[in-house]
Amino acid sequence: MAVLTDFKGEKPTWCPGCGDYGVLNALQRTAVDLGLDPEDMVVVSGIGCSGKLSAYFGSYGLHTIHGRTLPTAQGVKLANRDLTVLAAGGDGDGFGIGMGHFIHAMRRNVDITYLVMDNHIYGLTTGQTSPTSDPGFVTKTAPKGAVEFPVHPLSLALSAGCGFVAQGFSGDIPQLSAILKRAIQHKGFSFVNIFSPCVTFNKQNTYEFYKSNVVKVDDDPEYDSANLGLAMAKIEQTQSIVTGVLYEHNRPTYEDSVPNYSKTGLATAQHVLTEADFERLLTQFQ
Amino acid sequence: MNGELGWKVGGEQGEGIDSTGEIFAWTLHRLGYYAFAYRHFMSRVKGGHTNYKIRVTDRAVGHHGDDLHILVAFDQETVNVNWDEMVDGGIVIADVASGDVQHPETGNVHFCSIPLTGLAKESGSAIMKNMVAVGVTAAIVGLTPEDFLSVIEDRFKKKGQAVVDSNLSAVRIGYDYYNQHFSHHLQLPLRPVAIAPRHLYISGNEATALGALAAGCRVLAAYPITPATEIMYWLVKYLPEYGGVVVQAEDEISAVNMALGANYAGARAMTSTSGPGFSLMMETLGLAGISETPLVIVDVQRGGPSTGLPTKTEQSDLYEALYGSHGESPRIVLTPTTIEECFRFAVEAFNLAETYQCPVILASDLYMGMSKGSIDSLDTSSVQIRRGKLVTQSELEGVSRGEFKRYQVSEDGISPRAIPGQKGGRFIALGNEHDEFGSEMEDQSMRVLQMDKRARKLQSFHELSGASVSGPKDAQITLVGFGSTRGVIDEARTALMQQGLIVAHVQVSVVAPFPADLIRPYIAGAGTVLAVEVNSRGQLADQLRLQLGYHEKIQSCLKYDGDPMLVKDIVKRAKEVIAVGSVN
16 A cells, blocks of 8 residues: 655655645645555646646656646546546646646546646746736736736636536645545546645735635535535635535546447557458458 | 540539449449549538549559540539540530530540439439439440449448339439440450459558557547548547547647557557648647657648648648657658558557657648559558567566656667556656656756657667669659659659650658668669659658758659649659750
């Protein structure tokens, strides 16, 4: 059985205090709690500070190009459905350049988990506006304040048919770990948006801000995460400053819906055609 | 008749032109002839001129032929567009449904006005005018309506015996009408006596898809695009029978990255596309290069740039296949020259991608991909699956997690490769420069070691010869082509030799790594070199100059008007360059 150190990769180089440490810690704890084997897991990460997660986590990893974590991760899963596959990126990677893939991954429902470390800013490139930056937020590329309406990842995910929509906060590792556990266990595409403060370039969406403003759905005894309407309402009421599993609904995964798709990992089988196969296949050309 | 017959049916798109051509071609193929079919069509669903040309021969050919002996015209435009292609003594069958069809006074052509639609209506339905036309053709070339029965049954038996009967009866009506009213006849070539056990009528796209399946490819991620979609159609039908899957991605960027992810995880996966989609995939070529992840991309080229000529053939993606994507990383570019090679190279593309751990671009084109031809064999017995330096679990025995050198600086430039799920093989595949373990770094000496390692890996490339050559090294003129032009250049060579010239032919099938040693003697020894290409810049000629030199003797024969290269285009240009050469 793997222990915490088995899920440690390279030593992180994030800024001291970066929210991404919390995400890494929560993910490591989750993996141990679920009894996963690091070499049966793949983390596919994008570009940005969040993209370093694959190197710092102890599983197999694929640090891909900007915005393409989701197609790549779906490819990994389709090649070997026996693996636990996670995609991870930031708000720029996922909701800027990669937005198209986000919507389609939710429609497709391949059984992977997508973590977005959302800091509302481009950090690695030293502070530009991101798709989730609040209106008026001053950055190097918006010195007079952001003028575009921000992306709302949670409501977007709900309307795209995502079967598991959650939000966590890297300042609350026990809660985040509990969310990640359910996300990984969910059969189908699961989406976890994580408030992961950038302590260097974002002085607005800070730990303090989230600690004093975040509403936890678990504190609401009436809340039912199977109810799409309640999820929508909760997001509206809290202006998205809400954490917990907002919605979970099981629908058949892509793997289980595609006719005749292999029940075991394609990557681990031999695929050789016999002469009888060829004879049969060639009949159509005769 | 020279052992061949050119037949064409034309009309408005959407009125069954393709199915008429298919029925004629399949029938001749089954009778033992060789059929080669080229479809001329437009980027719209209904309307616009379309035609289907079939060349019937007594041997396998790779070209639809310059000449036309029989033209079945369902409208005036078909006559206007195709008249110049008619040979002396040829026959035009014109449907008089839309009023009198006019024809030019040039040429010695028998013009037969026949109420094809009217006869079809009499036999039950106007849509059977195509079958009436097939019957007329049968009468001209000495076939019987019954010769078409097996193909008609295959196509229509699902709809019931009555539909089979009415189609066959329409063929008979056309057959009888022609015999009662006309007496011009044309001969088919001699019918081959023995039919090969694998006498196949197949397109380049179908052969490519079959090759991928045979190679063990079980994931195709693709976005629909003419002229590559047929690869997707074929695999949608057959991959599920083998546990595999075709994913229709949201765009080509997604498609290529899914293919990369699946390859990384140890399956064989590919994407298939054409120019616009291929352009979207460029960034991932670099990722596959630096992360040393196998990746197979099929590019069925069409007329560019941009949307260009979506339904016309071109060979203009060569620069892109060779140089597209930023930075420098190795890649293999295969350009199959025959339908058989589409199959063989598709198999080999996966072996090469895994052996050299780099992207392999299989670049055919619309002409190769969508044309169908009769061939006599498809060598399935030599299919091998070679996975290169993929490690086994036992080879990882004793390797502690984190110690596996995925990017080991090896002599041949190729490093051991593990896949997720293997114990002891954990590594990160990445687009950043990295050390031997796959850790991101910016150390200068390791950067150079890794760049040089990757650059070195193709030095040992030996699996494919890279070109086929015929004729003497010291020819007066050496014709050089790549990909789909093999058949037409071969015929142009024969035509030029019949005029007393000494001609050689080099057909390049691997553009990268370039088969310089094989080709060099044919360029060095030739009087003149004529690079024959379906593009406007002479992209292959540029490669010849870059790789071999001999700038002064390399000339180009180029075509980029949307139509495929013809024998006469090459012969005319060859004579021009020889005339200039002899004056010098």
